[in-house]
Structures are given as structure tokens and as C-alpha cells.
Amino acid sequence: NAGVTQTPKFQVLKTGQSMTLQCAQDMNHNSMYWYRQDPGMGLRLIYYSASEGTTDKGEVPNGYNVSRLNKREFSLRLESAAPSQTSVYFCASAGGQGFSPLHFGNGTRLTVT
Amino acid sequence: SQQGEEDPQALSIQEGENATMNCSYKTSINNLQWYRQNSGRGLVHLILIRSNEREKHSGRLRVTLDTSKKSSSLLITASRAADTASYFCATATGTASKLTFGTGTRLQVTL
Numbered sequence: 001n002a003g004v005t006q007t008p009k010f011q012v013l014k015t016g017q018s019m020t021l022q023c024a025q026d027m028n029h030n031s032m033y034w035y036r037q038d039p040g041m042g043l044r045l046i047y048y049s050a051s052e053g054t055t056d057k058g059e060v061p062n063g064y065n066v067s068r069l070n071k072r073e074f075s076l077r078l079e080s081a082a083p084s085q086t087s088v089y090f091c092a093s094a095g096g097q098g099f100s101p102l103h104f105g106n107g108t109r110l111t112v113t
Numbered sequence: 114s115q116q117g118e119e120d121p122q123a124l125s126i127q128e129g130e131n132a133t134m135n136c137s138y139k140t141s142i143n144n145l146q147w148y149r150q151n152s153g154r155g156l157v158h159l160i161l162i163r164s165n166e167r168e169k170h171s172g173r174l175r176v177t178l179d180t181s182k183k184s185s186s187l188l189i190t191a192s193r194a195a196d197t198a199s200y201f202c203a204t205a206t207g208t209a210s211k212l213t214f215g216t217g218t219r220l221q222v223t224l
Contacts, residue, residue: 033211035214042201042214043156043201043214048211090155090156092155092156099143099144099205102148102156102203102212104156104157106153106154106155107153107155
């Protein structure tokens with residue numbers, strides 16, 4: 001039982017390059033989330049998907065796009081990477097109704113030079 | 114802006130001692146959750162306390178919630194070296210199914 005799987009684990013980009021972070025969960029969860037974690041800032045929500053077919057902006061959506069490909073997969077795309085997007089990105093999922101606990105992947109460490 | 118703020122930012126104790134960390138938040142909540150993060154890993158859910166609950170226990174963990182003061186505390190009793198990690202509180206507010214995290218407390222438990 002893998003839980004939440006994120007790929008890649010590490011990535012280095014040059015300013016202006018694009019990339020997609022992949023996330024998949026095998027727990028049949030309805031909700032999926034993308035957070036970024038920066039030193040001293042805690043986790044900040046980028047985008048979330050409360051159910052298949054819906055996506056909504058979180059606290060820091062600028063510079064990102066998301067796709068809820070199906071119930072299992074939720075991807076995060078950086079169209080034109082900037083040094084300010086250097087961070088650790090976490091995908092999470094939650095099942096049940098309302099405010100269920102989140103299950104996290106192990107993160108993608110992204111550096112933009 | 115962060116909904117939750119943990120205090121202290123860092124805590125160093127010896128094995129066997131108790132560790133207490135606090136979380137303050139700004140707006141009314143549906144529930145408050147605590148998570149642990151080991152270095153280089155994702156967060157792991159520890160415990161959830163609803164807004165109408167005042168105290169909850171899970172193994173060596175005790176969580177309290179004071180909605181009048183908009184604060185919560187996490188107590189880890191008889192700490193172990195394996196408890197070394199960062200601990201985050203997260204609040205669930207409004208109608209959307211999303212959590213807002215605090216900045217975390219780094220706990221170091223030494224032998």
C-alpha cells in the first residue's frame with residue numbers, strides 16, 4: 001500500500017523552464033492538495049481539489065497550474081519557473097467528509113537557479 | 114498569512130521528560146489537527162480535536178483545546194529520541210475542505 005506517491009523526488013530547473021510535478025494516491029480519496037514548504041513559513045496551500053473534476057486556488061496559487069487527471073492523480077505545473085519557486089512541494093490527500101486528516105507524500109525538492 | 118502559530122519555535126529536552134508545545138490561531142475553527150514531520154519526510158497525522166472537545170488522548174499524546182483563547186497544546190509524555198521531529202498544528206475553518214498550517218515547533222530529544 002503506497003499511500004501518496006510523488007515524482008520526482010528532486011529537480012533542478014533554470015529560470016523560465018517548465019515542469020510538472022506528479023502525485024498519485026491509492027486510497028480512493030476524494031480530496032487532493034498541493035502545499036509548498038519554505039523555511040520559517042510552514043506549509044502554504046497552493047491549490048486543492050475537493051473532488052474529481054474540481055480545482056480551487058489556495059493561499060499562494062500564482063505561477064502554478066493544476067490538473068485533477070482522475071480520482072487518483074493530481075499534478076502541479078510550473079509554466080515558467082522562477083527562483084522564488086525554490087521550495088519543497090508536498091502533495092496530500094484526504095478521504096471522508098469535511099475536514100479529514102491529510103495523508104502526505106514525501107515531497108519534491110525543487111531548486112530554480 | 115498563517116492561521117496557526119506554534120510556540121516555542123524550538124525545544125530541546127532529554128529522553129524521559131515531557132514536551133509541551135502550543136498553538137495559537139486567529140479565527141473560529143471546525144477542528145484542529147497536529148502533525149509530525151521527520152527530517153526529509155512528509156507530514157504524518159497525529160491527532161484531531163473538534164471545536165466542541167476540550168481534551169483528547171492518544172497513547173503518549175495529550176491535546177487540549179481552548180476555543181475562548183483560540184489556543185491548543187500538545188503534550189508528549191515520557192519522550193523518546195524517536196520523537197525528535199517538527200510538530201505542526203493545522204486548523205480547519207469555513208466550509209472548504211482545506212487545512213491551514215502553522216510554522217511548527219522543532220523538538221530535539223537527546224539521550
